[in-house]
Amino acid sequence: MTSFNVGLLGHGTVGSAFHTLLEERADSIEFSTGMRPELSGVLTRSRGEFSDILERSDLVVELIGGVDPAREYILAAIGAGKHVVTANKQVLSQHGEEIYEAARQAGVQLRFEAAVGGVVPCIRVIHETLAAAHIDRVHGIVNGTTNFILTRMTETGASYEDALAEAQQLGYAEADPTDDVNGKDAAAKMAILARLAFRAPVHLDDVQYEGITHVTAEDIEYAKDLGLSLKLIGTADRRNGGISVRVHPAFLYPGHPLAAVNGPFNAVTVESPAITEITLSGPGAGGPQTASAVLGDVISAMIPPPTLPPPATDIPLVRDIESAFYLYVEVADRPGVLARVAEILGLQGVSIKSVVQKGLGEDARLVMVTHPVLESRFRAAVELIGGLDFLRSRPRVLRVIEEQFEVPA
């Protein structure tokens, strides 16, 4: 067994989640790469020695955050010929060119999917899928904290202060939310995306940014009247032969790909003439999600990506599955009709979630939504209902996907 040694710098929320995930997925990674990832050492403020860890590692994962000492560790690892994976938007948006150039000189890999967009693979898509495309613009909601706050202000009419307090209570905002709410966090991420999209050396200082602390409930209310929704939008685009990179609260018309991105979600839209546009969205980063993006980078550094699907293994196909259903029946409007339909459903174990009777007399209809039930049992019930003499037409059936994704209240 070949092992692949990973040195871990930092053991906070993301670092410890990465540690756990690496151990959980080690068997699966060994199966698909032929190498077993092993933790060669962990550096925290109180334990570990950087030079020891470096010497024992094939790759260094930097999850300390901030500029110093992260920058020195990353450059030292590159200088020692080690691959580097980082989630550090501060250091990349301020010292990216120095770090990329050092990695190029040393011939090592430098990966940073986790620095931008939470679980959303926007780095890989811009960097690889769109490698040959001429990108005109990148729009992003790249800060989950501010998107949560603006969503709550919109939904409940809350003030900025109340929505921030709620975000802090739910863990979507830190005790000191300064860099989130003033737009600086989003600005760092947009600098990194702009660097990749346009191959221009964009520095954090090049990004004009504005936060959401001055947004009032009234602004949001008026915008609603105009049919607009307010988001903290990062934009990087080509303008007059140059590029512009900025972050500011902006109103979006309905139908804009980012207008429906609510709660602590991140989303990035990339526009290019060849593809029109692609939008990627998903939850903003919590510890486990960021750790998962970091692990994806580690695996990409271990082996080149597959160039065709891996061999298949047989997994049984399940055909009769549970689902919720919509059932529509046109009935004669007379006593006992609903009771008879409900009885048949009940005998097959179909439980009704909601029922509405529409119309009267010759026009009476029942519209029902069931709780999840095995399709075979539901179909059996519909067959029986279809035979009832008070039906005016065949029952109509459609599926209902019952999950509700809602912003926690």
Added chain:
Amino acid sequence: MTSFNVGLLGHGTVGSAFHTLLEERADSIEFSTGMRPELSGVLTRSRGEFSDILERSDLVVELIGGVDPAREYILAAIGAGKHVVTANKQVLSQHGEEIYEAARQAGVQLRFEAAVGGVVPCIRVIHETLAAAHIDRVHGIVNGTTNFILTRMTETGASYEDALAEAQQLGYAEADPTDDVNGKDAAAKMAILARLAFRAPVHLDDVQYEGITHVTAEDIEYAKDLGLSLKLIGTADRRNGGISVRVHPAFLYPGHPLAAVNGPFNAVTVESPAITEITLSGPGAGGPQTASAVLGDVISAMIPPPTLPPPATDIPLVRDIESAFYLYVEVADRPGVLARVAEILGLQGVSIKSVVQKGLGEDARLVMVTHPVLESRFRAAVELIGGLDFLRSRPRVLRVIEEQFEVPA
């Protein structure tokens, strides 16, 4: 100069768009890969000889579609040691295992991003980004024709037949729409996604599918009453130790990541415990978009993906850019106030798109949205407005992103 020879099978809508795009992007591809892509030959029904083209090619692009003769051509190209890029969902969903195994034996690449999801890079994301993740479910709107029809039925109350006729008129549905509207096209795509997500040999015949031809305007109307929206949803998920793959019309609750995907768009949501979920969305495939996905695959086959950002080139930063603005002013309610504000805006070249006066007397406010204008000019106007004696507080300014993305009517 090294050239990289690409043989093109098929010269229909996608094939000719690919031909054009390859020539347009050849310089850029040569710059980033060090190899110049050259068309080594084109096979159509009336011209070209397959064996000649094969001999002269490093890679074969198959855009004929359908099972025969596409399958034989693909297998012959693989057998001759050539890489293959295809957009052919039929052949992959019915003969995928045979083709993947042949490519594995021959040690060549087989890429097919364009077979599923239009411009949405769902193959690459499942195959590479999520290579280490345990995927629980893939949900997709993978047929733009049916999504357009259902969207129009929802928006206008049109019947299925009328919405289909409109889709045909706008080029979103073919003259013979059978495989789109009966769910078979989506089923083939879900078979391919399920194969990648679960590494199970899923065949088109394993997919239970149902189309939208029986959906009525009434179903959609009732669902609206229940707060649901109807989509043709492909689902591949783990169930009872096995997997289930199916396509059917299904109602979604608001907030579901696919509920807001309207018009001729495609979207795919991937769920995994580590990442929660990722949603990718974009326009369904037209000729140029599919060609762009094919070209992305060709470039990936030419060189391994980059492992760090390429060197940057200097591009000027533009700071003063055009934008539309929202302007909110609290004013004394007396004659001439709006005229005075409008005059100042007009002198700076700011043109007003909409204005609403709210409240009366001491509570009067003007809420305006401008047409796009240089930020410096708008700020100058706001500075002047801020000095007017009838203002009751500082003017408030936010940006408006003016693009409206709407389903063509």
